[in-house]
Amino acid sequence: MSEIINxxxxxxxxxxxxxxxxxxxxxSFPTPWSSYAFTCELLxxxxAHYIVMTLKDEPEKIIGYGGMWVIIDEAHVTNIAISPEYRGRRLGEILLLKMMEVAIDKGALRMTLEVRVSNIRARKLYERLGFKSAGLRKGYYVDNHEDAIIMWKDLMESISG
Structure with missing residues (x-):
């Protein structure tokens, strides 16, 4: 993974x-956020804390992003995505690790997120980084009423994997 980080x-x-x-x-998503929603988040x-991932040799080329809300001592991941052509290279892991670092810097002790039950790839990433299932939000996703798994991570624990 160190090669891709560079x-x-x-x-x-x-x-x-x-x-x-x-x-x-x-x-990336069946019910995507609008540009207006992102503008409101930033302004x-x-x-809200949002991060973009760019290529070092093409700094204007955004290939991923992640966002979260840090409220008191909790960080809630609102969205995270890697451009389809760059998936499968552990870039999501790099991005989420950076988000954890920022969350800790902002005073968060724990991080939470929701993930579709069917999104096995994302679930494996989150589990590899130490997130644990904490419950289910029935019918959470509006496009198909799929359930969401609620996951939590104690940011003070070391990351295994």
Whole structure:
């Protein structure tokens, strides 16, 4: 994984990133957030923290992003996605590790997220990074009423894997 880490940069999301982020969002989710939703997150939500992943040799090329809300001592992952053509290279892992680092820096002790029951790839990533299932949100996803698994991670525990 160290080789791929040297090929990407991670930085705070800016307003000018939203068009590309929205494209990745649309390619990644059946009910994607709009550009307006991301704009509101960046401008109006004091709890929101968003990161983009770019290529080192093409810093204007956004290939992934992640967002979370950090409220008191908890971080809630709102979204995380890697552009389809860059998936399968453990970039999501790199991005989520950075999000954990930022969450800890902002005072979070725990991190939570929801994931589709059918999203085995994402579930395996989260489990590899120490997230544990904590419950089910029945019919959580509006497109097909699929259940969501609620997962939590204690950010003070070391990451296994």
């Amino acid at each position: 090929q990407v940069n991670l930085r705070k999301m800016e307003i000018t990133d939203i068009i590309k982020v929205a494209e990745i969002e649309k390619a 109006d939500n004091q709890f």
